[in-house]
Amino acid sequence: MSFRNTTYVEDVSPGSGAxxxxxxxxxxxxxxLSLNGSWRFRLSPTADAEDDSFAAEGYDAEDWASVTVPGHWVLQGHGAFGAPIYxxxxxxxxxxxxxxxxxxxxGDHLRVFDLPEDWPGAGDAVLRFDGVESCARVWLNGTELGEFKGSRLPHEFAVGRLLRPGGNVLAVRVHQWSAGSYLEDQDQWWLPGIFRDVTLLHRPAGAVGDFFVHASYDHVTGEGTLRVESEVExxxxxxxxxIDVATGESxxxxxxxxxxxxxxLYDGELATLGERVPLRIGFRTVLLEDGLIKVNGKAILFKGVNRHEWHPEKGRALGLATMREDVLLMKRHNLNAVRTSHYPPHPAFLDLCDELGLWVIDECDLxxxxFTEQDWRDNPVDDDRWTPALLDRAARMVExxxxxxxVVFWSLGNEAGTGRGLTAMAExxxxxxxxxxxxxxGDWDCRNTDVYSRMYAFHDEVEKIGRGLDGGTHKRRELPFIQCEYAHAMxxxxxxxxxxQELFERYxxxxxxxVWExxxxxxxxxxxxxAYGGDFGEELHDGNFVCDGLIFPDxxxxxxxxxxxxxxxxxxxxxxxxxGTVRVVNKxxxxxxxxxxxxxxxxxxxxTVEAGALSVPALAPGESADVKLPEPPAHGRDGEAQWTVRALLAADTVWASKDHEVAWAQLPVTERIKPSVAASDRPTASERLICLGPASFDARTGALKTIGGVEVTAPRLDVWRAPTDNDDGxxxxxxxxxxxxxxxxxxHRMHHRLDAVELGESALTVRTRVAPAAWEIGLSTVYRWxxxxxxxxxxxxxxxxxxxxxxLPRLGIRFGLAEADAVRWFGGGPGEAYPDSQSASMLGRWHSTVDELQTPYVRPQENGxxxxxxxxxxxxxxxxxDPEFWFTARRWTSEHLDAARHLTDLTPGDRVWVNLDHGQHGIGSQSCxxxxxxxxxxxxEPAEFSFVFSEVR
Structure with a gap:
């Protein structure tokens, strides 16, 4: 028993014994019987540091540490078990x-378990691992069961002959690195461990084996055809x-x-002589027809997201409640599709997609x-020796x-180049x-695929593809197009x-x-x-590129x-x-x-001065109707007026409550009255101060000092913002x-040169030049008070x-206030917005605090x-x-924000810094x-903009 066999670690085969x-x-x-829970654990630095004696019966592991399964050992033990790598x-x-x-x-794992008292004595049993990274070797009661690779895929072993009522010893040796690691180079943390469920399943005589539910739908007749192939009749x-039919019958x-x-979904049951299995049957037909992806006879439009499995404390060891939370959030934010990047998810997640409704591209763990760093030389997907491992991964996903x-698509994997192995998988x-x-x-010629898929194609190229002007092979030109990744959400x-979206809907x-991700x-x-890449001292890492999601870690x-x-x-x-007319279109x-x-x-x-219900017909998909709004309220016609129309859930659903907002729009009625100030007061100067209306200025520099009783750190032109991940590209x-x-x-280091301070009959004028060192470019800037x-x-x-x-990053003024907390504004809200990300900005009166205005991006950057x-x-x-402006307030400067690497680096100063911006540069998604x-x-370009200040009393 005491020998060190590690050859399997570097074997390109998928494993043996499963x-x-x-x-x-x-x-x-x-x-x-769930075998999740606390396991004894020993970490070794190499694959052969310890022999196999720990798998023998009677081995004493009392002095071992403990880890929780499912889990990753590097996320447990407070750093004692190594660290994540990104x-x-x-x-x-x-x-x-x-x-x-x-x-x-x-990592050597040990679990001693007893069978429940009602565990049947007859029949067989199967030991199931739903996910282990990256290579595992398994023993039960001293007998080796086998070894396997394929981290995000299930593996089962027949163990009925080995079980006994009490004191069963399950031993699992897990290696962080193996030949399988070459097939699992996804953009994610490398996290070893038994991170999905471990379960013992009784298999009675005559139990259900494998089965395949075929449930198609004919949209012409409205009929569904059901046929269940079953390994056991x-x-x-x-x-x-x-329906009550034999397996195999339609x-x-x-x-x-x-x-x-x-x-x-229709509840059904598959019953054999030894077992009953519940079925949840959904009738639908997926076709490639007329160059389009059609489900049930209709072309569909994916409004999707890529989803890695993630929890900020447990890594990829997700519980059912977290999975449900993900799907509910997707549904509540109008998403209709998910790509399981870049591996099959926990199977319970797909149950939720069935139940709550999401189209799924199920992606293989590949x-x-x-290998792109060596121009794809030695790429396993073009090496026949690896093809059995590729086919094994495909089969474990599909079956x-x-x-x-x-699940409407099977995906062969992601960013694996091209090669014979992928062709074998597709066939x-x-x-x-x-x-x-x-x-x-990766198959741009579409030799093996049923869709032309790309990632991060720019808008102009996407339009060319929509118009059919992109060229490519004859097969590709006849296929529909999707962006499997776009709009990098970093x-x-x-x-x-x-x-x-305008392009997707036009063509x-x-x-x-x-969206990624x-x-x-x-x-x-x-x-x-x-923490993100580099925070654990990794030799190689990609920083915060791992923080690129539509939701924060929490x-x-x-x-x-x-x-x-x-x-x-x-x-x-x-x-x-x-x-007073609104058009409603069912999309x-x-x-x-x-x-x-x-x-x-x-x-x-x-x-809001008045509100009410709006009668809209139950429009069919694609239909529209013009609906008349009521007469505007007579008492609400002075000022800037608008209609807001909302579409809300009429009743509770399984994914959201009644009155959940699905869609909205605002329709302007009257224009805003711009602020005006008659220049009737005259500036007066003393030795140290210039006074104008409620304000005082420094007599030498013309810098604003106070407005009434409010101390102000002088406003001056500001063009800098802490670059976003997308700004840096x-x-x-x-x-x-x-x-x-x-x-x-x-x-980020502009110099402000004072050229003149001029007192006129009705204005204080300060002339400056704002420019960076080492360059001749500049901005001639005039402040007229x-x-x-x-x-x-x-x-x-x-x-x-x-x-x-x-x-320019931004164009406006920045000034400081000694005290500020509560904030009220009339403008876009409630959240942040930028020129190319302001569709969700709703015009209204909003309130917040300075701290609540901040958006907590994991790596601090321009926000809010x-x-x-x-x-x-x-x-x-x-x-x-005048005109409308962008407003930002924070307890630190843009320079401090720029210097911070984590939110904990940001500490409030003695000022609240306020930006009033005439313009902001767009955001884009150039981080990828x-x-x-x-x-x-x-x-x-030349610009002029105004602000009117007054005290709030």
Whole structure:
């Protein structure tokens, strides 16, 4: 027993001893025993540091540590068991397939268990592992069962002959690195361990084995055809449909179809002589027809997201409650699809997609991205020696998940180049399941796929594809197009979502896409808040590139998710507020509008003066109707007026409560009255001060010092923002990485030269030049102050000088307040907005605190701007703008924000710093995708803007 066999670690085969893959299901009556919980644990530095004696009966492991299964050992033990490693695509070990380093952390796991008293004595039993990273060797009661690779895939072993009533010893040796690691180079943390469930399943005589539910739908006749292939003969019953047939027989009956919008499931049962298994059957047909992806006869539009499994404390060891929370958040934010990047998820997640309604691209546990560094030389997917492992991974995905109606695509994997192994996988999948489509982004010629898929194609290229002007092979030109990844949601962003969605809806060939990605993979850290790449001392890492989600690590929605919800809302509401007509368009693929209730409200200067219900017909998908709004209230016609129309859930659903907002729009009625100040007061000067209306200024510099009783750190032109991840761009992109260019040209260290302080009959004028060191470019800036005795008006005129080859980060003024907390404003809200990410910004009156205005991006960066602000009140001041402006307030400067690497680096100072911006540069998604479109660039051009200050009393 005491020997050190480690050759299997570097064997390219998928393993040995495991049973053939089969469908995942929960039995109605066969016993099961969860082996999750506390396990004894020993960590060794190499694969062969310890012999196999720990697997023998009677081994004393009392002095071992403990870990929780499911779990990753590097996330337990307070650092005693090593640390996580984050890389995007670089292998964190030398690339020499199939070999791995001698330094190979190896975790020995021990679990001693008794069988329940009611465990049947007859029959067999299966030991099931749902996920182990990256290679495991298993013993039960001293007998070796086998070893396996394929971290995010199930593996089962027959163990009935080895079980005994009490004192069963389950031993599992897990290696962090193996030949399988070369196939698992996904953009994620490397986290070894038994991270999914371990279960003992009783298999009675005559038990259900593998089975395949075929449930198609004929949209012409409204009938569904059911046939259940079963490894063991039995009967299939579906009481609601009156079905009672033998396995293998087909039956056709009228049914309600399944779709992501109306996820109709029928409860059924598969019964053999030894076991009953519940079925949840969804009738639907997936076809590639007329160059389009059609479900139940209709072309569908994916409004999707890529989802890694993640929890900030447990890593990929997710519980059912967390999975449900993910799906509920997706549904509540109008998403209809998920790509399981880049591996099959826990099977319970697919149950939730079936139940609550999401289209699923189920992706195989395969990525060899690191081989791009050697131009794909030695790539395993083009090496026949690895093909059995690839086919094993494909089979374990398909067989496990084939009975989920939510799964409409099988994906071969991600960023694995091209090669014979992928072709073999595609051929096997097409043969095993011809009723679904096959996806793989890396196959641009579409030799093996049923869809032309790309990631991060820029807007102009997407439009060319939509128009059929992209060229490519004959097969590709006849296929639909999706963006399996787009709109990289890293940090502040993504921008440009609305522009993408407009293209998806304009061209039939464009069938939507999947935003990258769902959640920031921050790891909860006692000192840093949330840790990212490099925070654990990794030799190689990719920083905060792992924090690129639509929700924060604690699962709070980011502004990006709120924006996406608005952009993809399934009801379009548009019209002319002045004539009181609103057009309602049903953008669903399958559902009518009967589940929604509509309401209107009428606002004047941001305050609702009247509201009521709006009668909208139950429009069928694609239909529209013009609906008349009521007469505007007679008492609400003075001021800036608008209609707000909302579509709300009319009743509780399984995913949201009654009155949950699905869609909304605002329709202007009357324009805003711009603020005006008569320049009737005259500036007066003393030795130290200039006084004008309620304000005092420094006599030498013309710098504002007070407005009434409010002390002010002088406003001056500001063009700098703490660059966002998207401003800095991706390292493989070139001349439009504006964050880097801004630093190159010194926009973060502008010098302010005072040229003149001029006292006129009705104005104080301060002339300056704002420019960076080392360059001849600059901004001639004039501040003109006027007053009517009570209010103070500042007009800023900016004229660029020199050859400005880069846009500005922002353009406005910044000043400091000694005290400020509560904030009220009339403008866009409640959350942040930027030029290309402001669809979700709703005009109204909002209130907050300075701290609540901040958006807690894991890596601090520009955030928190409110758009289209008419006026804001804080720190004893009321500020009105002409034209509308962006408003930001924080307890640290942009320079401090720029220097911070984690939120814990940000400490409040003695001032609240306020930015009033005439313009902001767009956001884009250039951390991996395109930068801001041309219309969202803040070009250095002549500008003039004004603000009116007064005390709040």
């Amino acid at each position: 049973l053939p893959p089969r469908a995942w299901y929960a039995s109605s009556d066969a016993k099961s 890389t995007n695509h670089l292998y964190p070990f030398p690339v020499d397939p199939p070999y791995v380093p001698t330094d190979n952390p190896t 039995g009967r299939v019953t579906v009481p609601a449909l009156g 039956v056709t009956v009228p049914v309600e179809p399944w779709s992501a919008e109306i996820p109709r 990525e060899t991205h690191g 496990r998940d084939k009975n989920h109606p939510s 096997w999948i097409h043969g095993r399941d011809p009723d679904r489509l096959v996806h793989y982004e 940090g502040n962003g993504p921008g440009g979502l609305a522009d993408y 039939d060939r464009l069938q939507g896409g999947f 769902w959640i920031d993979h921050g790891i909860k850290h006692p000192d840093l808040g949330y 699962r709070r929605p980011s502004p990006g998710l709120v924006e996406y919800k608005k952009v993809i809302e399934p009801v379009r509401i548009e019209g002319d507020g002045a004539d 669903y693929d399958f559902a009518d509008l009967s589940a929604l209730a509509f309401e209107w409200s009428y606002q004047v200067d941001g305050e 991706a390292e493989w992109q070139s001349d439009t990485r504006y964050g880097l260019l801004w630093r190159k040209f010194g926009l 006027t007053s009517d005795g009570n209010r103070l008006k500042l007009t800023v005129s900016v004229t660029p000088e020199g050859d400005w080859t880069v846009p 701007a409110r758009a289209d602000v008419r006026w804001v009140e804080l720190g004893g001041l009321r500020i009105e703008g 995708g395109p930068g801001p479109l041309p219309q969202y660039l803040l070009r250095a």
